[in-house]
Amino acid sequence: MNSAQPDPLHTDDSGSAPTEQRSEDVGDTGPVTSGRLVLAATPMGQVDDASPRLRAALQTADIVAAEDTRRTRSLAAALGVEIGGRIVSYYDQVEAARTPGLVSAIAEGQTVLLVTDAGMPSVSDPGYRIVVACADAGLPVTALPGPSAVTTALAVSALPSERFCFEGFAPRKSGARAEWLRELVAQPRTAVFFESPHRLADTLAAAAEILGPDRRAAVCREMTKTYEEVRRGGLAELAAWAADGVRGEITVVVAGAVAAEPDVDDLADRAEALVAEGMRLKEACAQVTQGSGASRRDVYQRVLDRRRADPD
Numbered sequence: 001m002n003s004a005q006p007d008p009l010h011t012d013d014s015g016s017a018p019t020e021q022r023s024e025d026v027g028d029t030g031p032v033t034s035g036r037l038v039l040a041a042t043p044m045g046q047v048d049d050a051s052p053r054l055r056a057a058l059q060t061a062d063i064v065a066a067e068d069t070r071r072t073r074s075l076a077a078a079l080g081v082e083i084g085g086r087i088v089s090y091y092d093q094v095e096a097a098r099t100p101g102l103v104s105a106i107a108e109g110q111t112v113l114l115v116t117d118a119g120m121p122s123v124s125d126p127g128y129r130i131v132v133a134c135a136d137a138g139l140p141v142t143a144l145p146g147p148s149a150v151t152t153a154l155a156v157s158a159l160p161s162e163r164f165c166f167e168g169f170a171p172r173k174s175g176a177r178a179e180w181l182r183e184l185v186a187q188p189r190t191a192v193f194f195e196s197p198h199r200l201a202d203t204l205a206a207a208a209e210i211l212g213p214d215r216r217a218a219v220c221r222e223m224t225k226t227y228e229e230v231r232r233g234g235l236a237e238l239a240a241w242a243a244d245g246v247r248g249e250i251t252v253v254v255a256g257a258v259a260a261e262p263d264v265d266d267l268a269d270r271a272e273a274l275v276a277e278g279m280r281l282k283e284a285c286a287q288v289t290q291g292s293g294a295s296r297r298d299v300y301q302r303v304l305d306r307r308r309a310d311p312d
Helices: 052-060 069-079 095-107 128-137 149-156 174-182 200-211 235-242 264-276 281-289 296-309
Strands: 036-040 063-066 086-089 111-115 141-144 164-169 190-195 216-221 229-234 250-254
Touching: 036 052, 036 095, 036 128, 052 069, 052 111, 052 141, 063 069, 063 095, 069 086, 086 095, 095 111, 095 128, 128 141, 149 190, 149 216, 149 250, 174 200, 200 216, 200 235, 200 250, 216 235, 229 235, 264 281, 264 296, 281 296
Parallel strands: 036 111, 036 141, 063 086, 063 111, 164 190
Antiparallel strands: 190 250, 216 229, 216 250
């Protein structure tokens, strides 16, 4: 790293010069070292979404590991900065081979800045492997937060966002995709996933069949870019729209399952069947209501009411 420039990753709120780095500064319990891995979020479309810290890090990192070196150089040019260190490619096919060398560089005291084509590294992009390797080696890992397709789509979807799950890319093959969708049938959390434009219609059609045609969803296309579009509606409606063809980067958000109201009469029947087999009524009511959302007291009372109405 160029010692003549301030470290953009470790300054206080006043912008004063950085103090000596300690492992606890990045939440790491490993040994103190001047080297570190930095995961940096990059713009999804609008270059102005790049943070000042990303601009400075591109200039000062010893090594910039990029999913696509050409796109990273173009980004730096658009930001008006010059990449100061060595730039190396770090994409899916070379991730395993490149990781040991980058970890060694960090152990020797160098800063490795990892950037992908858009959004946050390691979120359905290269990065997970080197983060694990650094953690195993006790080397510091930190991040420069910024754009994320997952949280951006969730925020504009108009679907519940208090609890959600990220499902990565939808499976390519129809059988695996159907099995994957069946796992979401009873999922109460809002689900977010990525899909390619040429498979979107098939995925939405399969989702409408398995999750239900009226399950609410949103298709977010080209977020932050010139032709940004958010389509909201039922899965069947969205599948019909996508059948005409869709272009661009796609993120899909699907509402979670709505829990069905427990059937107290059905639970009372099951409790009485257990009682007939010798179980105490209170224990039977506790067993049949476990995980159902129904009140054990309500089921117990329903059984008693039946017995009073039909003492025989």
